Amino acid sequence: MIVRYKSEGGKLSVTDDIGHDTWIRVTQPSGEDIASVSALLGTDVYEVNALLDRDEGSRWETEGDVTTIIVDIPYRRSESSGPPYDTLPFAIIMNHEVIATICQIESTVIQKIAGGAIKNLDLADRKDFVLKILYMISLEYQVQLREINTRRKEIESKVNYSTENSDIIELHNLESSLVYFSTSLTACNVVLDKMKRNAEKSEDARHLDGIHDVLIENQQAVEMSRTYRSIIDGTRELFAAVMNNRLNAILKWLTAVTIILAIPAIIGGFWGMNVTPLPFDNTPWGFWIVLVITVVICAAMTYAMKRKKMM
Structure with missing residues (x-):
């Protein structure tokens, strides 16, 4: 599915036109969608398809006037079994005319942005728009990390009167989600560091401050994931000690x-x-x-x- 947006007066509005300073939002793309976006961006169809691989690594690269940024985005899984939270690659591709975001799922972050969560948005400043997307992704990580910790507290509260096998399995699934988050956030840090060095090299002070803000939020999410993972390790040891007792x-x-x-x-x-x-x-x-x-x-x-x- 493809939705196009223009910015006017700091707000986004849906448009059917494709011109300068257009945001192309691509969600759960079909083969036709990928071909259309590839033609607009001047990229190869195979390269865009490769971005949809769930094992695609985070990176930042520039080829000609096309810049590609890939980071992992968090989401809540609908399946009842397995880890309740996971990550998927989220691609941002831009050239001198348009910017496109591509993801296999209807991301909460993109829904918030399209709903007007970002104030004073100007698509003409594509770099600033990218940094705001990355900032929102970091905040979403923090939101979901707090949800994981809340669920961990609920499981831990049962240790005094009941410990079911399902609680131990759920605790393991929460830890698996934290592993996914920690790995993705660390890779995102590498991308942000590369963007920061490039901004310093080009003496882009205005966007350097934005990169610094994103780095702070992303690093906070990294520390949260590490801390919560350590706490879950302690909770598992507590469960083992209580059951042995x-x-x-x-x-x-x-x-x-x-x-x-x-x-x-x-x-x-x-x-x-x-x-x-x-x-x-x-x-x-x-x-x-x-x-x-x-x-x-x-x-x-x-x-x-x-x-x-x-x-």
Whole structure:
């Protein structure tokens, strides 16, 4: 799907014309869409197709008057199984006339930009528009990282009363999402550093400040992903320790019960021998006397074990 935008008075508006200072928004492109965009940008169809590979690495490169920037963009997966968050390549291609963004999904970031989240937007300043897109991507990473941490807290809160296998699996999936985010953010940092060096070389002070702002937000997202991943490692260790402690408590209780139940078995074994004489052998109340003695010994043993915290 292709949607074209023009900027007027700092706001975006949809247009059918393709001319100078046009933003071409390409989402879930078909073969026809890719061919159309390639023709407008003056790039090869194969190169644009390659940008849609989900394993395509982040980079910044210039060839002639065409500049290509590829970074990973975060998104929430709709599948119920597997990591709830993932990343996909997001391509920005621009020449001296137009700028195009290409992505396989309907990105939340692009939806916000198209909805007017960026104020005083001027598509004539394409470099500034690119930096604002990258800035919004960094903010979106932070939003989704906080969602991951919130879900981690919900899982951790259950550790005191219940630990299900599904919680452990979900914790692993959250950590997988953090790995994806951390890898993508680190690669984005490399792209931003390259853009910063290029701006310094060309003495582009106006855009250098914008690159610096994006770098700060991106680095903050990197630190957040590392911190949350470390916390999840600690949460997993907490789960393991709690489950081991519960298992040890159950085994200790079963051992104590086994010892106590062994007392009636031993006493019953002695009085069950076919030998004489036995205590209380000829007493009418012999059975009840032995039973009381057994109960008293068991009660005393139980009391002693509880005092020593063996039960």
